[in-house]
Amino acid sequence: MNDMNEQVIDVNHIVKRVATNGSQKPLEILHGISLQANAGEFLSIVGPSGAGKSTLLSVMSGLSKPTSGEVHLLGTDPYQLRASKAAEFRRNQVGFIFQNYNLIPALPAFDNIVLPLRLAHKKVDPQKVETLLKKLNFAANPNNFVSSLSGGEQQKVAIARVLVANSRIIFADEPTGALDSVSRQIIFGLLRHLTKQGICIVMVTHDIEMAAATDKAITLRDGRLEKVLNQPTAKALFQVLNEEGR
Numbered sequence: 532m533n534d535m536n537e538q539v540i541d542v543n544h545i546v547k548r549v550a551t552n553g554s555q556k557p558l559e560i561l562h563g564i565s566l567q568a569n570a571g572e573f574l575s576i577v578g579p580s581g582a583g584k585s586t587l588l589s590v591m592s593g594l595s596k597p598t599s600g601e602v603h604l605l606g607t608d609p610y611q612l613r614a615s616k617a618a619e620f621r622r623n624q625v626g627f628i629f630q631n632y633n634l635i636p637a638l639p640a641f642d643n644i645v646l647p648l649r650l651a652h653k654k655v656d657p658q659k660v661e662t663l664l665k666k667l668n669f670a671a672n673p674n675n676f677v678s679s680l681s682g683g684e685q686q687k688v689a690i691a692r693v694l695v696a697n698s699r700i701i702f703a704d705e706p707t708g709a710l711d712s713v714s715r716q717i718i719f720g721l722l723r724h725l726t727k728q729g730i731c732i733v734m735v736t737h738d739i740e741m742a743a744a745t746d747k748a749i750t751l752r753d754g755r756l757e758k759v760l761n762q763p764t765a766k767a768l769f770q771v772l773n774e775e776g777r
């Protein structure tokens with residue numbers, strides 16, 4: 532059992548600038564963001580389109596190096612690791628539910644789901660995968676190539692892959708974006724179940740009702756952290772998101 536008071540994410544003063552075509556000056560997308568999260572916490576990141584949510588998620592999950600500032604996941608700075616160690620760290624400790632992230636189109640859904648287990652030389656239990664896919668209401672054949680699946684089914688493959696991998700932190704970018712409301716509820720329930728086992732989840736979402744069911748909502752605006760709402764309500768979130776011009 533994980534210690535629920537253990538801090539598993541520590542992000543300090545993150546600044547992210549990107550080079551842009553045609554302009555000498557890099558564009559600053561994140562202007563100094565700090566946040567922390569503990570084992571078992573379910574965080575949501577919300578905010579208007581273009582506020583920097585996906586960029587923040589990439590930086591804090593170890594996929595995109597910040598221009599300045601520090602990221603620690605489970606006490607490790609992923610940007611200090613050599614490439615092979617970084618890949619191993621991601622595979623063993625961190626799960627990603629990003630749209631189209633690293634699904635291999637020319638492999639069957641099943642093989643995609645168990646790939647991280649195979650790479651880590653862990654045991655693959657086909658029964659467990661089948662049960663999980665049933666729970667997820669996965670309608671297609673798991674032997675079908677990912678490239679032949681609908682967007683929603685591909686999203687379920689990405690979710691199943693994370694759910695079988697036993698990651699300690701899960702980063703999810705609009706994990707239910709392409710899904711119907713029944714699937715949304717099922718997936719939220721599965722993610723919530725993981726947090727009860729001590730897994731920390733950070734989810735970017737536009738779905739205010741879903742954000743309201745997380746433990747902590749972080750609102751971003753124009754690359755800045757605007758508010759941290761503990762035990763957020765939909766009403767409080769709407770209020771923050773509808774306040775403009777600051």
Ligand SMILES: Nc1ncnc2c1ncn2[C@@H]1O[C@H](COP(=O)(O)OP(=O)(O)OP(=O)(O)O)[C@@H](O)[C@H]1O
Pocket residue numbers: 549550551558560578579580581582583584585586587
């Ligand atoms: N590599 C890049 N080069 C130039 N601009 C970028 C780059 N990445 C992001 N941006 C810009 O930075 C801003 C923040 O983007 P980001 O995708 O993080 O926002 P978001 O809050 O996730 O938006 P959405 O809700 O629409 O997905 C946007 O204006 C985007 O166009």
